Amino acid sequence: MDVIEYMQTLGQNARQASRAMARASTQDKNKALLAIADAITSQRDAIKAANQRDMQRGRDNGLEAALLDRLELTDERIDTMIEGLHQVATLADPVGEITDLKYRPSGIQVGKMRVPLGVIGIIYESRPNVTIEAASLCLKSGNAAILRGGSEAIEANRTLAAIISAGLEQAGLPANAVQVVETTDRAAVGALITMSEYVDVIVPRGGKGLIERISRDAKVVVIKHLDGICHVYIDEFADKTKAINIAINAKTHRYGTCNTMETLLVHQAVAADILPELAEAYVALDVELRGCERTRELLTDIHAATEEDWHTEYLAPILAIKIVDDMDSAIDHINHYGSHHTDTIVSENYTLARRFLTEVDSSSVMVNASTRFADGFEYGLGAEIGISTDKIHARGPVGLDGLTSQKYVVLGNGEVRK
């Protein structure tokens, strides 16, 4: 069987399984999640052995240390997988929720019912823990899933796939509701993102290059997140303590995350008061600063920021700083150079804060809070499959609701159109 036929078969299986999943009771879905958690516990050694074979092959093939690190299933990561399954089982089932059921003048009652999307294709790098995370969210939201992880993780993914299918069967759900692509042929990705008859949405998780490639070639809707160029804007009316706390936290809490601040904007009226103190704190934390001309008049020993810097997601202890004339300039800068991910204003001014919330075109806009809060867990979604910087369908952290749609339901008593 060639790879295209193989993917078509997975697609048909998934489409068929998706019908049973859409009807599955909350109880059965939770039973499957817990069965998978139990099986991971009891088969921990087999999972680790499969992962060690992946690791050995990776080392033999000269895989970078950072990639090997992500590939490894440590006991801690396996524990997190098990905890994650238990946590998703405790989340409220989004499927079947009816909202806004209202009577209309004709006598009918109209509302919306939340329903699964159908079949979700997830494409991710060689991190086998994502296999369980993605499977659990798709399963709980009543979808079928086709998971295509990086080829370096194939042995662990195969082992986990067998565990997931067994768990589904134990709960009386179709074993094919979650399928792992068991070929490392790259053509499988091309097939997955174009077979719109079998796949309803693609969620790519990984680097910008991967996501750009997938978005360009996909024939299926992609819930995507390209980059996180997040800003903190310290306004003229900022509380200085809040401003410094937020600016430090947004940059230095973690460097490699998409909700980390990459550019700091400061109102000209408070720059001289705040920037020197803030710069001292950054330097103490080994953060490299790059500034606009006006910033360099205050912080004389830092490098100049170039046009390139305003466009860059450093994912590193580097921060670009710009002094702006007013909030309008800050908003223009954010909407132009940002990635529509997460931006925050620090201000005590009601009217300016309200305008910032309205006018900044990002998936999360904040007042007096660290950009690091842009996260499914912090927002109370319980879990997230990614953060969307798109406007269509899902925007911001995507939880179980983001993997569902809503259909209209109409309850009548024999009404007809006049």
Place this chain on the structure above:
Amino acid sequence: MDVIEYMQTLGQNARQASRAMARASTQDKNKALLAIADAITSQRDAIKAANQRDMQRGRDNGLEAALLDRLELTDERIDTMIEGLHQVATLADPVGEITDLKYRPSGIQVGKMRVPLGVIGIIYESRPNVTIEAASLCLKSGNAAILRGGSEAIEANRTLAAIISAGLEQAGLPANAVQVVETTDRAAVGALITMSEYVDVIVPRGGKGLIERISRDAKVVVIKHLDGICHVYIDEFADKTKAINIAINAKTHRYGTCNTMETLLVHQAVAADILPELAEAYVALDVELRGCERTRELLTDIHAATEEDWHTEYLAPILAIKIVDDMDSAIDHINHYGSHHTDTIVSENYTLARRFLTEVDSSSVMVNASTRFADGFEYGLGAEIGISTDKIHARGPVGLDGLTSQKYVVLGNGEVRK
């Protein structure tokens, strides 16, 4: 300037205008809508003259009578355009609505704010009244629009475009917030649906062929509605009067609409009691019936329905009838042959009705109501730009909310991530 450059210019203009539109006050948007309504009233003769030039050219080119009919701007249609503008002005502004604002354990308050999508491309046939309808919905929802109507309506569309731009300017809004493509070159459509840097979503309105072509070639998300193969299922536990009223209304209230029933499914236990009476009523209304074998045992003088019939959107006084063993067979038939548009069950049985609502995978699922209710006005959306049979982003009738997205807003008091 070639057509690609021309469309790029429209795109750039639209993108720029969309920023001002996103910030526009409800008052200014309503002012523009009413100014456009006033200008249509005062320039009625000029609009009719432009339309008459289109009509003359159409007649000279041998345009079909049905197309000429749609092209014509009668006084009644112009009145409807004016009324429509007034009505959209009275609708609540969806933009800026904040919902679900809740405190999280970290101290931040997280909610969602409704925001415009940005730039909407609308592609439609030679019906100049759609120009005003589409423009008004995009304007009220804070979006910029690029409208590409059928080339046969170009003169009327140009006249209306000038009126719309003047109305926008009168309200202090950018004249480019609504642009009509003023070339009849077909390459304009190809450009519009692929310039994803300037266009956020495409709404095609027209025949299935047009929509299939656009969906295949688009690089931008398409809110689409292909066809309406709608079903009424008369259950074993149906109230006979409701069943007959609904089945007659769903088929015969209007034949050419997408929410008209095309196939009637009847439970075997009640077919003999209901079908002959129902058939008599249909025949009196000149509806041609086509039945499955079991139906033809009861209604001996009707033609056999072929496999093709179950797949067909007649848009005509023709009805396919099938007797089914039980509700499961009815649901299987609907999910297999239907177009996921609108389907209704007639039943007094609570458990069956509840299962039908859950298991039928359509954008509107009804109990004891005519499929003809699947409509933005009947659902209380105030207006609709179309009916989506997709699951992504918008499903069912698409009103102002369907032209918006939601971003997260976070209100804090200096909180940082621990």
